[in-house]
Amino acid sequence: xxxxxxxxxxxxxxxxxxxxxxxxxxxxxxxxxxxxxxxxxxxxxxxxxxxxxxxxxxxxxxxxxxxxxxxxxxxxxxxxxxxxxxxxxxxxxxxxxxxxxxxxxxxxxxxxxxxxxxxxxxxxxxxxxxxxxxxxxxxxxxxxxxxxxxxxxxxxxxxxxxxxxxxxxxxxxxxxxxxxxxxxxxxxx
Numbered sequence: 738x739x740x741x742x743x744x745x746x747x748x749x750x751x752x753x754x755x756x757x758x759x760x761x762x763x764x765x766x767x768x769x770x771x772x773x774x775x776x777x778x779x780x781x782x783x784x785x786x787x788x789x790x791x792x793x794x795x796x797x798x799x800x801x802x803x804x805x806x807x808x809x810x811x812x813x814x815x816x817x818x819x820x821x822x823x824x825x826x827x828x829x830x831x832x833x834x835x836x837x838x839x840x841x842x843x844x845x846x847x848x849x850x851x852x853x854x855x856x857x858x859x860x861x862x863x864x865x866x867x868x869x870x871x872x873x874x875x876x877x878x879x880x881x882x883x884x885x886x887x888x889x890x891x892x893x894x895x896x897x898x899x900x901x902x903x904x905x906x907x908x909x910x911x912x913x914x915x916x917x918x919x920x921x922x923x924x925x926x
Contacts, residue, residue: 742812749809760802767815771797774820777890797822813891813899817881820889824866831862861922868921872914878902879914886911 745766751759775793800822809815873880881900885891886907893911897904 745812745815749812749815753809764798768794770816771819774816774888774890775823777888793823793826796826800826811899813885813895817885817889817891817896817899820891821884824884824888827862828866831860864922865918868918871921872917876910876914879910879917882907882910883914883918 745763748759748763748766752763771794772790775790775797797819801819809818869880869883872883878900882896885896885899886893891899893904893907896911897907900907
């Protein structure tokens with residue numbers, strides 16, 4: 738079935754207006770895009786430590802479905818918000834992993850349910866999250882550009898549309914934000 742942007746946007750509007758059946762109709766249309774975003778994260782994992790794409794998609798979906806006052810402007814805004822939710826899931830997991838590594842109470846978890854992530858990757862994610870929080874305070878638009886481009890996988894054009902700015906502005910913000918984050922994460926700022 739061909740998925741049109743207008744179909745997704747219409748269903749998002751219906752969901753926002755309180756139509757519970759809209760989410761049921763929307764799910765098959767967005768699931769492959771959610772998997773693509775989650776797969777982008779899993780590809781960044783260290784070799785031998787795979788984050789399960791399906792688990793990340795399911796957790797993000799559950800968090801999004803629980804939102805009572807969803808305020809999606811369009812499909813780009815929705816997928817950018819989804820990317821942000823996935824980022825928070827990864828950060829939460831990385832923090833739990835760091836806690837356990839340093840003596841936190843361990844819990845038995847079925848292997849199939851476990852999200853595996855290397856300690857180094859967990860530290861990198863936390864450092865990136867801290868830098869992104871700092872960037873948000875300094876320049877909220879650049880922060881949104883990073884979330885949409887890096888975490889959401891949106892193109893320059895899609896990001897520009899979602900933010901209501903020109904593609905050139907997004908390109909400049911993207912370059913500047915990447916350079917700033919690199920310096921910040923590597924202790925050069």
